[in-house]
Amino acid sequence: MSTRNRRGVKFTSLKPTINGSGTGNIRRESTPSDPSDPNSPLVDLDENDPAYQDWVDGDKDPVVPANDAPVATTEYEKKKQNFVVRTIWTLVMIAFFFILLFSGHLYLVAVVTAVQIITFKEVIAISSVPAKEKNMHFTKALNWYFLVTTIYYLYGESVIYYFKHIVLVDAFLLPMASHHRFISFMLYMLGFVFFVGSLRRGHYRFQFTQFAWTHMALYLVVVQAHFTINNIFEGLIWFFLPTSMIITNDIWAYICGISFGRTQLIKLSPKKTVEGFVGAWICTMIYGLAVARILVPYKYFICPVRNLGANIWTGLECTPNPVFSPHTYTLPLPLQPILGDTFTSAPIYFHVLLMATFASLIAPFGGFFASGLKRTFKIKDFGDTIPGHGGITDRMDCQFIMGFFSNLYYQSFIAANKAVTVGGVLQSVIGNxxxxxxxxxxxxxxxxxxxxxxxxxxxxxxxxxxxxxx
Structure with a gap:
């Protein structure tokens, strides 16, 4: 029976051994977390066993024989230890998240930027070929150059849009703001010229693959994360709600899945169930309504930021968006005998239900996409930045698409469009x-x-x- 060698797997022996039942098994190292871990216990796998081929293909972890008590005990201890580490770091990340939330918008922007950079690094790393990169010094440098250029363009657009009243009255910043897009384009073209100039015979396929991979990473990571930063500027509620919905949806999907999950949802993630998927949707909507009810009374969360020095202690002042004010709605005639003629509610709660629906039914496919990508490259995690959780990308795969959606939804259905603003007047006067x-x-x-x-x-x-x- 022919098999495909799995990259990164170390074989302790390829000779058949005789176990207690007298059958010849192939003896290899394996653990549920890392098949190449040299400290992992030895597991007997029969070549004719379907589980053996699944393991070689990277689809499933090997099943430990029930009569192998020492191995089973070791596996249990490793899972228990991993669960403890994962739980501790989850609590640490939650605490850090709230500290940032109360510290102010500037700190949140800084952390989102750091997440962008680390995620980009992890995504680029899985397609790198170190042996070839050693011979082409510009490959890595150009990857980072394009990242810096993209961040300069996107962040500049946000700063000019949200802080016109500061940028347009500064003698140094005004020329840069007026020609920002042209400067960004020329910076990109400089990188493009360097890329074309660095092409070498015999390495064309590798270099163009890296070029395409870099631009895909810039779009899927940096561009989408940029909209998350815009959400922070529009008001912390538009950042906190979508982000926390993704986190709680993942938790509820796990709880509902292990409680009454029976039907497999998607082959890419065999442990995901339809019952867990639907149960998490319902729980996420309830969570969203509850959190919105808590945050709406506080202007620190609902006001757009115009001063990056603001924090929970200084607070913010603004005229609240009408979406936060109660409105009276007339119920359909069939429901009036039961619920009355009208009811009063702030529109924000209807928007929260729609956002929770996207976070529960659409955003998880960002995670499935990442799972498919990892299977393609035969890796378990994108990195090991967070103990027990893998890399930053493993935690952010759903967050980026949710942040992108939230900003587009806000701009389309919620933003209060003012015909005249202070920044707009300044821009018109200075520019015209x-x-x-x-x-x-x-x-x-x-x-x-x-x-x-x-x-x-x-x-x-x-x-x-x-x-x-x-």
Whole structure:
């Protein structure tokens, strides 16, 4: 029987051994977590056993014989230890998450940026070929160059959009903001020229594969995570709700799955069940409604940020989005005899139900996509950054697509579109009027404010004297 060698697996012996039943088995090292672990117990697998082929193909872990008590005990202890480590680090991450949430928007943006970079590094690493990269010095450098260029473009767009009132009045930042897209394009083209110039005969396939893989990673990781940062700027509730929904949905899917799961959901993840999938959906909707009810009264969570120095102690002030204000709705005629003619609720709760539905029914397919990718490259995890959890990518595979959806949903159905904003006025005045016309706007605005009693006449006179002296 021919088999495919599994990359990274160490064989202790390929000679048949005789076990207690007198059958010849192939004796190999294996554990449920890492088939190549040299400290793992030896498990007897018959070549004719379907479980043997599943293990070679990387589809399943080998089944420990019931009569092998020492091995079974060792496996139980390893699973128990892994569960303890996983639980401890889960609690650590939750505590760290809330500390960041209360520390302010700037810290959250910094952590999301770090997650972007580490995830990009992990995704790029699984396709690398070290032997070839040693001969091409520009390969890794270009990967990181394209990452920096993409981050510069995306973050610049966000800063200009949300902080016009700061950027457009700064003499140094104004030219960079005015030509931001052109600068970003030229930076990208510089990397493109270097890539073409670095092409070497005999390595074309590898180099173009790396180029395509890098751009795929930039889109699936960096671009999607960028929308998560925009969610932070729009209000912490739009960051916290989607993120925590993904986390709790995963937990409820596990609990519901082990409690009454029977029907397999998808072959990529054999342990996922339809019952766990649906049960987690219901629980996530309940969780979303409860958390929204807690957060809505606090302006720190519902106000867009215009000052990156804000935190839970300084708070935020704004006119709340109408989505947070109660509205009265008329019920359909068939329901009126039972529930009454009308009911009052804030629209946010209807939006939460839709977001919870996406987090439960669509976002998990980001995780299934990552599972398929790992099977393609025959790896268990993207990395080992988080003990017991694998790499950052293993925890973020659903978060990126959820953050992307949340921002698009917010901009499409929730955002209060203002025809005129302070930043928009500044952008129009600075970009379209001459310096003399800008001065006239300032003087006219000062006269209006003085007439309304908002500023003193002495301020207007002072400005007139200063301008006349120029």
């Amino acid at each position: 009027l001459s310096p003399q016309e800008q001065v006239e706007v300032v003087l006219g605005l000062q006269k209006y404010l003085a007439g309304q009693g908002l500023v003193g006449q002495e301020i207007v006179q002072c400005w007139n004297d200063v301008l006349k002296s120029q």
